Amino acid sequence: MAEPIDGTDIGMSTSADSPERPKTAYVTGGASGIGRALTQMLVGASYRVFIADLDIHSASQLADMLNASYPFADPRVHCAKVDVASWESQLDGFKQALAFFNGRLDVAAPVAGIAERQWLKEEGEMLALGLEDEFGEGFMRPDLRTLEVDLQGVLWTVGLAVQQMRRQEMDGEGFRGRIACVSSTCGLYSIPALPVYTAAKQGVVGFVRSYGKLLPGKYEILMNAVCPNIVRTNIEGEEYYAAAERKGLIVPMQNVLDCFDHVLSSKVSGEVFEVGPDGEGGSEEKWVVREGLEYLDKKTERSVTLLEEEKVRRVEVTDEVDEVRNEVEKLERAEMKGLDGEAAQLIAGEQVEDRFVQDAVEDGRKRRRVA
Numbered sequence: 001m002a003e004p005i006d007g008t009d010i011g012m013s014t015s016a017d018s019p020e021r022p023k024t025a026y027v028t029g030g031a032s033g034i035g036r037a038l039t040q041m042l043v044g045a046s047y048r049v050f051i052a053d054l055d056i057h058s059a060s061q062l063a064d065m066l067n068a069s070y071p072f073a074d075p076r077v078h079c080a081k082v083d084v085a086s087w088e089s090q091l092d093g094f095k096q097a098l099a100f101f102n103g104r105l106d107v108a109a110p111v112a113g114i115a116e117r118q119w120l121k122e123e124g125e126m127l128a129l130g131l132e133d134e135f136g137e138g139f140m141r142p143d144l145r146t147l148e149v150d151l152q153g154v155l156w157t158v159g160l161a162v163q164q165m166r167r168q169e170m171d172g173e174g175f176r177g178r179i180a181c182v183s184s185t186c187g188l189y190s191i192p193a194l195p196v197y198t199a200a201k202q203g204v205v206g207f208v209r210s211y212g213k214l215l216p217g218k219y220e221i222l223m224n225a226v227c228p229n230i231v232r233t234n235i236e237g238e239e240y241y242a243a244a245e246r247k248g249l250i251v252p253m254q255n256v257l258d259c260f261d262h263v264l265s266s267k268v269s270g271e272v273f274e275v276g277p278d279g280e281g282g283s284e285e286k287w288v289v290r291e292g293l294e295y296l297d298k299k300t301e302r303s304v305t306l307l308e309e310e311k312v313r314r315v316e317v318t319d320e321v322d323e324v325r326n327e328v329e330k331l332e333r334a335e336m337k338g339l340d341g342e343a344a345q346l347i348a349g350e351q352v353e354d355r356f357v358q359d360a361v362e363d364g365r366k367r368r369r370v371a
């Protein structure tokens with residue numbers, strides 16, 4: 001195990017050491033707080049890490065410190081200035097990361113986040129800013145930056161990671177990659193004073209519980225979420241942390257890291273881990289898996305099952321339709337060249353029974369007529 005930096009135990013139960021290549025991790029928000037601690041833990045376990053953060057100054061400092069601290073022949077940490085709320089910026093940063101990783105991404109950790117911002121101004125503030133007139137007829141566009149960073153930004157990182165991972169070879173454990181998102185206890189409990197943060201974090205939880213269940217079967221990718229309670233980082237001010245500390249409510253960063261370690265070494269997917277203050281509130285565990293709600297009744301359970309089955313069937317049929325469409329197009333091209341035997345067979349519907357597939361064939365026919 002490598003020496004700790006900043007008092008954090010950077011040992012992981014699964015090391016990325018391999019005779020062939022180090023594992024790779026893309027961490028958004030890696031310049032500070034939870035992302036920083038995660039970056040240190042991963043580098044300590046021999047990962048090659050790319051930090052994507054708006055704060056390029058802190059990210060570069062951390063990268064330099066880690067590269068100087070570890071006796072690897074090549075630099076293990078690289079970074080870029082990325083705004084996760086901008087698709088173009090994320091795409092650019094992600095491509096830089098892939099170049100640094102020589103094209104292989106093992107872990108994606110969308111951690112970057114911001115606290116609640118005032119999404120609607122009070123009437124007095126609007127009047128003062130000239131956003132509302134004395135007749136009370138003005139409207140302002142709500143500030144949804146928290147949602148853009150904490151939810152949309154996470155989904156964009158996941159979208160990039162999935163597109164990359166699904167075309168990679170499987171690793172020794174049979175997976176093409178792992179995604180560890182960060183939500184929050186606000187993803188599980190609703191806080192009236194933090195409505196947009198709560199919406200964003202619950203959005204991450206819903207996304208992970210749904211898409212995370214689909215990913216292993218579809219692409220051999222695992223995705224889970226870590227939901228920490230109050231952790232001392234730079235996301236809030238000292239006054240808030242001092243109050244939490246007095247009440248014994250601060251979650252040690254080590255608990256969060258242990259949870260990440262578990263998530264990155266287990267084979268579960270679509271699970272949400274709550275990280276609470278050690279031993280507080282009757283919880284003996286540093287973290288626990290949080291299940292979704294119970295069904296209202298049997299009919300609700302059957303409705304939810306039906307939604308899932310119907311959706312999966314439609315996705316399968318759509319895939320099949322796409323295949324047939326491609327086939328029809330290929331055959332049309334062949335037919336134009338005078339090779340029409342097989343095309344005639346297909347268009348007669350001999351090889352296709354499903355009515356959705358028949359529709360695709362009909363589409364092909366129409367397009368041929370138009371052409």
Ligand SMILES: NC(=O)c1ccc[n+]([C@@H]2O[C@H](COP(=O)([O-])OP(=O)(O)OC[C@H]3O[C@@H](n4cnc5c(N)ncnc54)[C@H](O)[C@@H]3O)[C@@H](O)[C@H]2O)c1
Nearest residue numbers: 029032033034054055083084112113184230231233234235
């Ligand atoms: N600290 C807590 O108590 C706590 C609890 C639960 C969840 N979280 C979540 O953990 C995550 C990390 O937060 P933290 O507490 O470590 O905060 P932090 O402020 O210490 O670190 C957040 C990092 O994200 C970066 N960042 C912010 N906006 C960005 C953007 N648009 N693009 C790229 N980078 C951006 C910041 O520059 C910073 O380096 C957040 O998603 C936060 O909501 C924190």
